[in-house]
Amino acid sequence: MNTPSFKEDHISQIPALQMLQNLGYTYLTPDEADRFRGGKTSNTILEDLLRKKLKEINSDKKISSTRSTYISDANIENGIRVLKELPMNEGYIAACETAYNLITLGKAFEQNIDGDKKSITLQYIDWKTIENNDFHVTEEFSTMRSTSKDHYRPDLVLFINGIPICIIECKRPDIKEPLKQAISQHLRNQQEDGIRSLYAYSQITLSLATQQASYATNATPEKFWAHWEEKFLTQSEEVNYKAELEEIKNTPLSTSQKEKLFSDRFKYVRNYFDALETEKIQPTEQDVYLYGLCRPKRLLDLIFNFIMFDNGEKKIARYQQFFAIKKTMQRIVQIEGGKRRGGVIWHTQGSGKSLTMVMLAQAIAMEPSIRNPKIVLVTDRTDLDNQITDTLRKCGKFVENASTGQRLVELLESKSDSIVTTIINKFVAAIKKITKPLESHDIFVLVDEGHRTQHGTFNVEMQKTLPNACFIAMTGTPLFKKDKSTAKQFGGIIDTYTVDQAVKDKAVVPLLYEGRLARQVVNESPLDTFFSMVSEPLTEYQKADFKKKFSRADQLNSAEQKIYAIAWNISLHFRDNWQGKTPFKGQLVCDKKVNAIRYKEFLDEIGIVTSEVLISSIDEREGEESAYEKSSEKENRFWKKMMDEHGTAKKYEKNLINRFKNQRDPEIIIVVDKLLTGFDESKNTVLYLTRNLQGHKLLQAIARVNRINEDKEFGYIIDYYGVIENLDDALEMYSTFKDFDADDLEGTLVNVIDEIKKLPQKHSELWDIF
Structure with missing residues (x-):
């Protein structure tokens, strides 16, 4: 049998068309x-x-318990017109959001019924009965570009009821970086001069290259394209899945389907593909993606329940989020002993826990077997409120932020269903105010892990007040052993997604550890060793001048000479690696507020990097400050200056975070306790540690720099204290858990020395290419 030349048509596109037809x-x-x-x-x-299709799926619209009507022809045309007139002038993502809301929520039109004007919602897709929709696929869908009469032609476009829902680029596997080329084509097509008029309706974009594949949604940068794989509860479930996929893969098309597919430009390869039908073929990676993402039931589920808009970005769930929510829903719909079983979702930090929480709240709100759910989302991210509100519009649910503990009590005690956002302090306060236990098994408490160790998600007080409530904790670090037995009472671990898996899936970047200085101990020996290490790049004259400036001995960990020396080293390190070459930034963690201010003063004096200090008010203790320790004059002056500049502590924090995220300066943000948990900024690339951190706090802190960003290969932990000893302790401590062994945290940190050791081999491999 002659094998046709390798073209994307043959090796990727035709098998994709065959698979899609077998999927319906x-x-x-x-x-x-x-x-x-x-x-x-x-x-x-x-x-x-x-x-x-609009006439068919809108032919029986209930207007009362006894009366039905249909959408008029005029409103059918209005519905088509509205769908076509997307607000591109407001921006591409705004147009995508408009299209998404129309497709998922429908559009209400006024219609005259028996002399009365009534508002009736036209639905573009029947989300409840999949069979009522039409699914089509075409190839080489030529589309005129927005700024010229030129055309782009995506390889495959999937339609639901005539609306382009999924766009696929197929590449042959033997070309250089086929997925990169496919993704680049998608991104080119979505430029302002491209074919946004097509992509604005698309909910999923796929890049296929036979044994490689990835997926995303609108305007997703290459770095954020995702890996998909199925997760199974049991081995038999996995066996059945693989058997079903293999059967679909090896089901030949009907004669009429083949006549149509091979009637035109594919005619000359028909004999080749006919001959393949006599062989048993194993599913490829692109088959796994097409089956996993595009089979009609799964596709509708993903679009309706697992896409959201977040701060001007459109996001689609990664596989670990999708299956964690499915597993959670499978257990909470069951009522045993008068209550629903909750538990812990352990997904490593940076893998999207906050979005998982919002999607889970939506899934609970829309579950028909739960009639009057009260859903409380306990988090410290106020920016989640708008996201939650917008996402849950599809459920027809009102979302309220409980600004006081008393208001939360009222909402919990009311008989109506509700979705409430609150912060942990107010939630704990509300629990204490409730005198009579609330015994409903339809109360769901979704708790962010950031404060788990402070207040105890699973404490006895909550059990007494909400005896039948379903508690679900979202954690980025494993449970301590002392918490684990208590957690089991609430269902134990629901789902895990480890650091190693997240790095493998490119959901986070690996973290490189470098110990710059061992922790110093105050003694009578001189500081020569210390200064020689941090001043290595200086000339002999500069070293002498540097040492002369700071020769006074003091308590070494608080001494100004040590702070200056580290500030100098940080300045050079940041300048040499990131400044002016990248948009990346750094975070400096200190032991006390006064030392944070000193670091800022010395960094300013050195004049190489820009920085800002973000600390708590002078009334609050941070880091290693004693409860009886009075604020220094330096702290008082600094705080007064910040309040004069920003007005309030809240505005001070908000303004500095906004500048760090969205402006060039500051390059480094200096903190004590703030921003060590829950702070999510992908440009944050290097964490400079100058203080002792332990346990959860340590693992949470180092994860601040593991978010993915274009051209960011690693996050960096530069340790000036000797914290790695504590990290080793933490890893050993977690490995004693029954459900967590040492493998669970494997890959948390990679020593930079280990990477350097790989360079000779990499160098050799590079020369082998030429």
């Missing part, structure tokens, strides 16, 4: 697709198909 899609030739859009390549919706 009807193949349209390019000519057919053009006819359904009126022969206009500027039209991206197959209007004739859409018009027909």
